[in-house]
Amino acid sequence: xxxxxxxxxxxxxxxxxxxxxxxxxxxxxxxxxxxxxxxxxxxxxxxxxxxxxxxxxxxxxxxxxxxxxxxxxxxxxxxxxxxxxxxxxxxxxxxxxxxxxxxxxxxxxxxxxxxxxxxxxxxxxxxxxxxxxxxxxxxxxxxxxxxxxxxxxxxxxxxxxxxxxxxxxxxxxxxxxxxxxxxxxxxxxxxxxxxxxxxxxxxxxxxxxxxxxxxxxxxxxxxxxxxxxxxxxxxxxxxxxxxxxxxxxxxxxxxxxxxxxxxxxxxxxxxxxxxxxxxxxxxxxxxxxxxxxxxxxxxxxxxxxxx
Numbered sequence: 001x002x003x004x005x006x007x008x009x010x011x012x013x014x015x016x017x018x019x020x021x022x023x024x025x026x027x028x029x030x031x032x033x034x035x036x037x038x039x040x041x042x043x044x045x046x047x048x049x050x051x052x053x054x055x056x057x058x059x060x061x062x063x064x065x066x067x068x069x070x071x072x073x074x075x076x077x078x079x080x081x082x083x084x085x086x087x088x089x090x091x092x093x094x095x096x097x098x099x100x101x102x103x104x105x106x107x108x109x110x111x112x113x114x115x116x117x118x119x120x121x122x123x124x125x126x127x128x129x130x131x132x133x134x135x136x137x138x139x140x141x142x143x144x145x146x147x148x149x150x151x152x153x154x155x156x157x158x159x160x161x162x163x164x165x166x167x168x169x170x171x172x173x174x175x176x177x178x179x180x181x182x183x184x185x186x187x188x189x190x191x192x193x194x195x196x197x198x199x200x201x202x203x204x205x206x207x208x209x210x211x212x213x214x215x216x217x218x219x220x221x222x223x224x225x226x227x228x229x230x231x232x233x234x235x236x237x238x239x240x241x242x243x244x245x246x247x248x249x250x251x252x253x254x255x256x257x258x259x260x261x262x263x264x265x266x267x268x269x270x271x272x273x274x275x276x277x278x279x280x281x282x283x284x285x286x287x288x289x290x291x292x293x294x295x296x297x298x299x300x301x302x303x304x305x306x307x
Contacts, residue, residue: 007306009051010068013058015077019295023053026299027306032064042067051075051302056098057264057282059083065094073097073305075298078285082208082235097301099294101157103285108161110284111233114257115201117278118229119145124275143227143254146170151199153192153216154206154234155181162203174198177206192216196223201231208235216240221247228253233284236261245270248277259284 009027011020023029030049035041046067054060056078062085065071073095074084081096089096117123121142128139146169152159155177163173163186174187176195181188189195192215196202202224206212216230217240224230230253232239241262247253248271255276261267264282271277285291 007051007302008049009053009302009306010049012052012054012060012064013077015053015055015298016291016295018292019077019298022295022299027051027302051306053077053298053302054084056080057083062088065089065092073302075301077294077298079103080208080235082210082237095305097304099297099301102293102297103290104157104161106287106290107158107233107284108165110259110280111158111162111203111205111231112165114231114233114259114278114280115203115229116145118231118255118257118276119143119201123278145201148172148200149174149198150201150203151175151189151195152186152203152205153177153195153238154204155184155186156205156207158233159203159205160184162205171201193220193223196220196228200225200227201229204230204232204234204238206234206238208237213237214240216244218243218247221252224253226251226254229255229257231257233259236264241268245274248274 006028008030009023010030010032011023012032014033030045032038042064048070049068050070050072052060052068052071052074054074054076056076057080060074065088071094074089074097076096076098079098079100081098084096086096119142125139128134148171150166150171150173152162152173152175155175159175166173174189174195176189176192204216216238221243244256245268248256257278259280260282267279271279285294
């Protein structure tokens with residue numbers, strides 16, 4: 001009896017060790033980052049590769065896809081497709097699968113954590129205690145979140161999950177999105193600038209990509225009230241980072257909570273030096289439970305198209 005060969009899969013960007021092990025057990029795997037001469041490898045070995053695994057923050061360049069004539073599916077570890085040319089994949093009948101729905105709750109939790117940490121100065125208070133400053137006097141007052149006006153830019157699954165959590169804090173919720181969702185009990189604004197004029201906290205949960213790149217810029221920061229907070233758990237590209245730093249330095253807004261940045265993992269020294277900014281290393285979905293569920297989804301998405 002002839003044993004059927006395992007489908008060939010290319011791991012383009014490093015993923016969890018446990019996922020890599022499962023991929024190696026179930027497929028014939030090549031690791032792009034292990035290749036000394038990546039271009040030569042693709043030219044010599046690209047034909048026959050039918051599956052590709054990448055991360056949402058990495059995506060895949062068309063120059064790589066052009067070397068994979070037999071590719072059937074791209075399985076993304078994450079929900080972002082902004083780093084993938086979807087017009088190219090559609091033209092070449094390559095299916096693009098994401099870990100949809102798996103990381104929603106964790107990212108929404110992180111959004112609330114950043115909002116609370118920024119508003120209540122939790123990180124600064126932690127340093128205040130550790131550095132012995134409490135012995136010298138009381139910590140300055142912070143600002144409450146309960147009852148404030150929350151504006152969510154992007155009302156997809158993650159935006160709605162954030163809204164559900166925020167309602168438990170008695171926040172007044174409104175949103176801006178490509179389309180109004182009449183079934184939701186929140187006020188809709190067709191334009192994010194209109195939204196910015198009516199809120200205390202701007203929560204960025206919109207999808208990344210060319211359509212949203214730089215949308216949150218100086219004009220938005222100028223429209224927000226001076227006591228406003230900005231929280232970003234979507235993509236660093238959505239914010240004009242220089243405009244954000246200028247707004248913080250000039251006290252156009254009072255603070256920011258950021259899990260994503262324009263050029264990760266490089267974070268501007270200006271942001272690092274600010275004590276009214278809470279910084280996270282893009283770990284919105286970074287829990288054991290969710291990363292395991294994402295791994296299972298990556299495998300399932302491959303098998304759906306390759307079995």
